[in-house]
Amino acid sequence: MSAETVAAERSRNGASVPADECVTALDTQVRRYLDHLTVERGSSSNTLSSYARDLRRYTDHLAERAITDVAAVREADVRDLMVTLRRGDEERRPLADSSVARTMVAVRGFHRFAAAEGLTADDVAAAVHPPRAPARLPKALSVAEVLAILEAAGGDQPGDTPRSLRDRALVELLYSCGARISEAVTLDVDDIDTESRSVIVHGKGGKQRIVPVGGPAIEALEAYLVRGRPALVARSNPALFLNVRGGRLSRQSAWQVLADAARRAGIDSAVSPHTLRHSFATHLLDGGADVRVVQELLGHASVTTTQVYTLVTVGSMREVYATTHPRAR
Incomplete structure (x- = not known):
């Protein structure tokens, strides 16, 4: 992000510091990662905005520990972030596991990039696994x-x-x-x-x-x-x-x-x-479509993402069975 952008962000947080003193090596490294997502990965503007917001939370966390370069980050610093996000502190409320997981995905991606680019000797976030959010079945209309x-x-x-x-x-x-x-x-x-x-x-x-x-x-x-x-x-x-x-x-x-x-x-x-998208997938599976075909139609990179819809159809079958079969109870 530019010096002006960083200065504006810090100014909103109550730190009125000249722009040329605001930009740290870490800010520049994060900007390089976001540019990588834009150019190499073709990430959407919504994804970039989300990553930028989550990484700003991370750089603020590191700034409180006087860390201004990704090479100075240790695994304990990454773990501390996850603990702080889940527990909250005097200034920040605790985040839901889904929000913590989203932030940690951005952080892990940044450190993976830093290691690949030679900015760090090792990927210090590789062993820090985000919390697993409880599975929520998508809502499908009849x-x-x-x-x-x-x-x-x-x-x-x-x-x-x-x-x-x-x-x-x-x-x-x-x-x-x-x-x-x-x-x-x-x-x-x-x-x-x-x-x-x-x-x-x-x-x-x-x-x-x-x-x-x-x-x-x-x-x-x-x-x-x-x-x-x-x-x-x-x-x-x-x-x-x-x-x-x-x-x-x-x-x-x-x-x-x-x-x-x-x-x-x-x-x-x-x-x-997204309700219509969920309904589209569920109705196809209800009609006998193969999950791999539904994966291609939805544009999911992994079939694991699509398989959540099979839980929806199994749930529907159980409900029908429980209400219609004479020996279901």
């Missing part, structure tokens, strides 16, 4: 609930307006291909192939995957592209989903589109774009 949301998408506007056509196409696509909300709003028109009924999804780390799209979603997309998008586009813009000013639809606006559709459908529980 097929009937999803269909009600799809029916309600764009329904707050009379007739087929450009916005209502866009909203229907967006919600249909989210469920049809299980895309993340960030992936949906970054789609361009050229990423959609209505003839082969597929979409090129640009996932995490710049990885692309081709995902099939169902008939109803293709129909909604074609209607939007023919009768909705031309009325929204204000200038040459490759974005598939546009806002009313002709720019690319934001994640927040897309989230609101789904939330409004769920409210009109009478769904009481909170519904997010």
Whole structure:
């Protein structure tokens, strides 16, 4: 991070120090790591913001121990951070294990990078394992609930307006291909192939995957592209989903589109774009899809991530069994 950025951060913490005195070797090393994530790993802006925030917490922790260079860090310093985060102190409240684990992932990644770049002789964080957060099963809607949301998408506007056509196409696509909300709003028109009924999804780390799209979603997309998008586009813009000013639809606006559709459908529980993604995966597995296929469709790097959905379907089977089998109890 720049000297000005560091100075601003420290100033907000009550330390008014000239910028040229604020930047330490550790600050520069963290900046190199974040640049590495950007250039070499292709990390998203959201990931970079999260890592920068967690590593700032770490550098503050080290500064309290007068450590200003990664070469001076010892394993005990890393372990002390994890203890402090979990217990809290006079100035900071304790963090949940999930937040501690996220911070430690950033710290471990930074030290792994430092060792690989020769900034340190050893990876002092390698043996410090983050706490294992309790497994939380993803929330999945029933097929009937999803269909009600799809029916309600764009329904707050009379007739087929450009916005209502866009909203229907967006919600249909989210469920049809299980895309993340960030992936949906970054789609361009050229990423959609209505003839082969597929979409090129640009996932995490710049990885692309081709995902099939169902008939109803293709129909909604074609209607939007023919009768909705031309009325929204204000200038040459490759974005598939546009806002009313002709720019690319934001994640927040897309989230609101789904939330409004769920409210009109009478769904009481909170519904997010990830809820549709969870439902997409669960319904595929319920229908007999192989977990490896679902992994590819979701863009998961590891099948372990996808296997959490198998717990959801097993739970559903147990519930059905318990309520329907005459000898279940």
